[in-house]
Amino acid sequence: MTRRKVIDKYFFSINSRYYEVILNGVNAKKKDEKYVQNCNPILTSMTFSGKQNATEICKEFKILYELLSTYGKEETRIEDTFSYYDCDFLNYWLNNKLRENVNDGLINVKEFYEQIISNNKEFFSKHEELGNHIYIIDPEILENMKLLYKLYVNAVKIINIVYDKDYKPDERENEEQVIVSQENEARNSEAQESEAQKSEAQENQQQEKEEHKPCSYYAEQLDENYKEAMDRCFNSNDDFYNSLKYFKDSYKIITEPSSNKSDACNSIEFYYFPEYDGVLEKKANAIKISSTLLVLSFALPLIYK
Structure with a gap:
């Protein structure tokens, strides 16, 4: 598989639901020591100062690669290849991880x-492409990708809530109790946990809490991200704008009221x-200004005749 034109570089976000499942699998396998093999040391010119070092990112990349190779399949054949979307997502993920930690x-x-x-030639031998x-x-394009990915993630969450008749968001009081309980538990185990383990626990707690957020929470996130993304189109080329329009056409249905009166997203x-x-x-403002200037260019000579 050869490199394509970059016209569809944003489209991997369409599969965000699938990639979120894969990333949950990565979190579940982080403690498996077999993935650390050949990840220490990673010789690189970069200096890491974030929450994760080169070894940890290497380990997660190996897990992510393996899950993309095997998820939903009994066994990946040697001649199988990743889709373009999978390759773009892996590149996006790696760029994002390094930007956050270098x-x-x-x-x-x-x-x-x-x-x-x-360091892992045999492990990666199936997908040399x-x-x-x-x-x-480019950092600006990476920010565009992050916003578009978030838009798809939140849109899918809203749709899942709409079709889940049993979805019950936590009451604020219950949520606060959960947070307090989790904070106390974290403090009690602080002496035993390493920094990496604490970071992972906090990440898992945040994911668990967000699973029970009300529909309005995801709608607000989507709304804010959509405006920010649209505003960024002033400094981006048409690719990002076209990708946003594709998203809008695909998911504007979530703004329409449902016939299901018990739908948690109706309000x-x-x-x-x-x-x-x-x-x-x-563009509309530019046309108005141009029209005004054109009218003035004809009117002024008449006024001063």
Whole structure:
């Protein structure tokens, strides 16, 4: 599989629901020591200062790679290849991890990937084509990708709530009690847990809490992310704008009231999605200004005759 034109570089986000399942699997396997093999040391020119070091990112990348290779399949054949979307997601994930954990954002994605491969040749032997899709993503484009990915994640969560007749969001009091209980538990076990273990526990707690958020929470997140994404189109090319329009056309149904009276999402409101379009507004304002100037150019000579 060869590198494509970048016109569809954002489209891996369409499969966000699938990738979220895969990432949950990564979290579940983090403690398996077999994935640390050949990840220590990782020789790289980068300096890590974030929550995760090179060894931890290498370990997670191996788990992610393995799950994408085998999820939903009894066994991946040697001639099987990743989809373009899978390759784009792996590149996005690796870029994002390095940006979050490397000093000053001075990342070298290709160097890091090749070091992992060099240390784990047999493990990565089934998908040699992946290397053609690993490259540094421009920071602005990476931010666009993160926003679009979040949009798909929240849209799918809203749809799942709509069709889940038994969905009951936690009451605020119950949620606060859960938070307090979790904080106390974390403090009690602080002496026994390492920093990495505490970070993982907090991440799992946050995921558990968010599973029971009301529909309005996801709607608010989607609404804010949509406006921010649209506003970023002023500094992006048409690819991102077209990807946002595709998302809007695919999921604007979530803004329509459901016939199901017990639907937990019936009362949600959107202020920006799907109507807000900063690009069109800017074009419309430009046309108005041009029209005004044109009228003035004809009117002024008549006034001073």
